[in-house]
Amino acid sequence: MxxxxxxxxxxxxxxxxxxxxxxxxxxxxxxxxxxxxxxxxxxxxxxxxxxxxxxxxxxxxxxxxxxxxxxxxxxxxxxxxxxxxxxxxxxxxxxxxxxxxxxxxxxxxxxxxxxxxxxxxxxxxxxxxxTQIKGDQLSSLVDEYVESIDHPQAASQPIKTMADVNMLLGGGMSGGQLIIIGARPSTGKSAFAVNLIDGIQHNGSHMVIDLYSLEMTNQETRNRFIALMSMVPLGAVKSRMLTAGQKKAVEAARGYLSHSNIQIVDSAQRLGTITQAIRKRAATAQKGHYVAFVDYLGLVEPDHPTGNRYQDVSHITRAFKVLANELDVPIVLLSQLNRENARNKREPEMYDLRDSGSIEQDANVVIFLYQEDEDDEDDAHREILIKVAKNRDGSRKKARFEFTPAYMLFKEAR
The missing domain is CATH 1.10.860 (DNAb Helicase; Chain A)
Known part of the structure; x- marks a missing residue:
């Protein structure tokens, strides 16, 4: 050799x-x-x-x-x-x-x-x-969007995020944490991640944030950020049919993001590719100034498939936990809940995590998003319960949030 x-x-x-x-x-x-x-x-x-x-x-x-x-x-x-x-x-x-x-x-x-x-x-x-895995800067993606509006065709301290979530987590996210966010499909877990990223960007300077978007394209994810940061309805953002006031709001969001370092990556699926990219990006950040989000666990491909999804998921979650410890950074991993929970319409428990493997063992924090009343016909404003089912360094708590899908907005219910 x-x-x-x-x-x-x-x-x-x-x-x-x-x-x-x-x-x-x-x-x-x-x-x-x-x-x-x-x-x-x-x-x-x-x-x-x-x-x-x-x-x-x-x-x-x-x-x-x-x-x-x-x-x-x-x-x-x-x-x-x-x-x-x-x-x-x-x-x-x-x-x-x-x-x-x-x-x-x-x-x-x-x-x-x-x-x-x-x-x-x-x-x-x-x-x-x-080929180097390279994401797109969110600021560049928003630049691209703004330019096309008129052409519809064309570290020692916890990392602070949303104020109410900081309280649930005992202060915020910390290095070495593997944080699992579990929810049934269409509950809003991807939108919740967008809100967390927005909160991190608002509360910390020189933050380096990566979102590995395995389910949606960079442009789809960009639209969600624009809707949240400008308070322009997502439907209008997608159609590019904006009023003069909405255009100004999007321009303001563009200016805010011009100083950000949020990267969205939709071109990585394999575990080894994602972990290598996280390691490289984390090396560019100051200590305590990097967070990685992966959306979502079920779409991450193992490097050495065993044919047993339970074993593969165990390997994937263990790899992310080891990497979080090695780099001393928080890694947020989104996960779906199994079908049995959806059928019974009950409060999620640890065993509801899909292909759970060693998720419960590897995770520092497990957060569930769910609706108590899924038959509520008011889709404009959904009441979502946030349940901290596991918190290795803190207490387990619940909080009620109001989710407005049109703006991708989560805020604590008053």
């Missing part, structure tokens, strides 16, 4: 929890024995105590392969310091380039349709590897 591969194996061996957030694949490594070791790491899911414990488990699982791993070179590589993300990218790039070179040689020797297809796929994979 080369120095990058040795260093990455040593890093993973001595930091078992990294296997949850580093999307490493066995085929990236030159030696078959090391490929077997990586497969074991993925299978163990971080369940080893350190390098010596991993060596013992590898020997028990595959004694022949374990004998061919050069741990002396791996240990020597650890005397150097490399950026983790850059090293992962280097090892992946080395693999894809090697695949392309072999495919090119095979096509030059035998220019068959099969070899041509293999070569095309190899170059396509190289382009995917080189």
């Amino acid at each position: 080369n120095s990058s591969q040795n260093w990455l194996i040593g890093k993973l061996a001595t930091n078992p929890r990294l296997i949850h957030t580093v999307p490493v694949k066995p085929e990236w490594f030159d030696e078959l024995a090391v490929q077997s070791l990586v497969r074991l790491m993925v299978k163990l899911d971080g369940d080893w105590l350190g390098e010596m414990d991993l060596i013992r488990k590898f020997s028990a699982a595959d004694k022949t392969a374990a004998h061919h791993v050069d741990w002396h070179q791996i240990d020597q590589s650890q005397s150097f310091h490399f950026p983790l993300d850059a090293t992962v990218a280097t090892v992946q790039k080395q693999y894809t380039v090697g695949q392309a070179q072999r495919a090119a040689t095979a096509f030059a020797t035998q220019p068959t349709d099969s070899n041509a297809e293999t070569l095309a796929k190899a170059f396509e994979q190289m382009q995917i590897t080189d």
Whole structure:
């Protein structure tokens, strides 16, 4: 193996929890024995105590392969310091380039349709590897919207958010927290997240906020922010049929957002892609000035699917919790409730979290949004109960909020 591969194996061996957030694949490594070791790491899911414990488990699982791993070179590589993300990218790039070179040689020797297809796929994979996940700044998205209005076709302190939610959370969000927001479909959990982000932006300077929108496009999410911040009905925002007063309100929202650092990402679905992007963005923020939102859990794809959704969700929530601890940032993860709760129309409980896996165990805070009277025909103003069902660092409380869907607005019911 080369120095990058040795260093990455040593890093993973001595930091078992990294296997949850580093999307490493066995085929990236030159030696078959090391490929077997990586497969074991993925299978163990971080369940080893350190390098010596991993060596013992590898020997028990595959004694022949374990004998061919050069741990002396791996240990020597650890005397150097490399950026983790850059090293992962280097090892992946080395693999894809090697695949392309072999495919090119095979096509030059035998220019068959099969070899041509293999070569095309190899170059396509190289382009995917080189692609950087980049979101759109909310301010830029609103700029784009304002310009098109007339053309309808064309850290040590808790992070403060909405005042009433701060009270429920005992002061606000804190680093290392995994916060789960659970609700049935169409209850307003995505709109609630928009309100939380707006509150964070209002209450803190130099905040860096990411919203990984797996269900809606960046433009759909942008429209929700515009409706909330301008108090222009969402329907009017979508149609771009605005009055002069509404245009001024949207312009004011645009000015407010010009100094924000809120990024919306609709191009990331896989767990490893999202965690890598969170790690990079968090590194750009001051301590205590970064929050990530993921909307929503059910759409996050595992890096190594097991075929068992319960196990996959357990791995996903554990990865987000490990990442929150590693970076000392809060991560807010939205989740749907199961169908049984919807049928019975009762107050949600922990076991109602869909494909729950280890959600309850991994989460610091679990918040449920629900309606007591879902038969209420007044859809213009819904009464939503906010229930803190779990709060590892505080008390469990409830509060009544009024949700106005037209403006995406949540406010405490008086």
